[in-house]
Amino acid sequence: xxxxxxxxEIHQFSETLTVAAxxxxxxxxxxxxxxxxxxxxxKKTDWSFRELQNSDEVLIxxxxxxx
Numbered sequence: 672x673x674x675x676x677x678x679x680e681i682h683q684f685s686e687t688l689t690v691a692a693x694x695x696x697x698x699x700x701x702x703x704x705x706x707x708x709x710x711x712x713x714k715k716t717d718w719s720f721r722e723l724q725n726s727d728e729v730l731i732x733x734x735x736x737x738x
Contacts, residue, residue: 673725690718693729703734 675682677697690706690713706713707730713721723729
């Protein structure tokens, strides 16, 4: 069992998962978002390869338009 904090909310998973799998689990639109793990931004092209580890802190930032 691994524990991951996503935007200050704790999630537990039975096995390790990739960033892409986490995005699917959370069910959010990937357009206009950035993801950082432990304060380091992960490129969208690396989401399928980057595995999350126990106690990782994930920050998902959604861009907004305004003016």
